[in-house]
């Protein structure tokens with residue numbers, strides 16, 4: 001069975017169990033910058049703090065990268081207090097704003113015309129931004145063909161014998177992006193569905209009984225990871 005066929009089968013199994021993932025991480029009128037911050041702050045359209053963040057994205061210094069960088073980290077802590085875990089992310093918001101200015105100036109909805117790998121590399125230099133978060137930002141906020149390789153994605157792939165551990169970051173990235181035909185909507189769906197199955201069944205220890213991917217396990221059961 002090819003990687004694509006396996007991943008396709010996994011998506012079907014997950015979609016059969018779970019509702020289609022909510023794609024509305026942002027308002028349709030959101031700028032690219034606003035989408036970036038929504039992902040960074042972990043506030044989707046269905047989150048209770050969505051309205052508050054929407055207001056801040058219009059009327060506070062986080063409305064533009066230049067205003068955010070011109071604001072002290074301390075002030076940003078105060079501004080982000082109404083957002084859950086917002087104050088802890090004030091420094092990274094400021095650093096991301098500085099990164100954005102170097103890439104796109106104050107253009108809020110820029111063309112992402114450089115290679116995804118160049119954005120990945122430069123964003124990974126920012127303290128507080130882990131590799132999986134960078135990939136999440138690039139996929140969900142910038143619509144670039146990058147798959148978030150988080151703990152759940154790795155656990156599921158290793159436990160099912162799709163990949164071996166240890167694996168180089170680029171190889172894991174290539175496994176998911178090629179296996180999902182670099183289709184951005186499919187990558188978004190799969191990433192969200194994996195996150196749900198990770199919460200429900202595939203955490204630190206696998207609880208395979210009743211998991212929608214149980215029928216896809218190796219005959220000997222989940223592999224060690």
Ligand code: SF4
Pocket residue numbers: 156159160197201202203206207208211212213214215217222
């Ligand atoms: S809990 Fe078991 S069946 Fe479910 S995804 Fe994890 S390893 Fe697979």
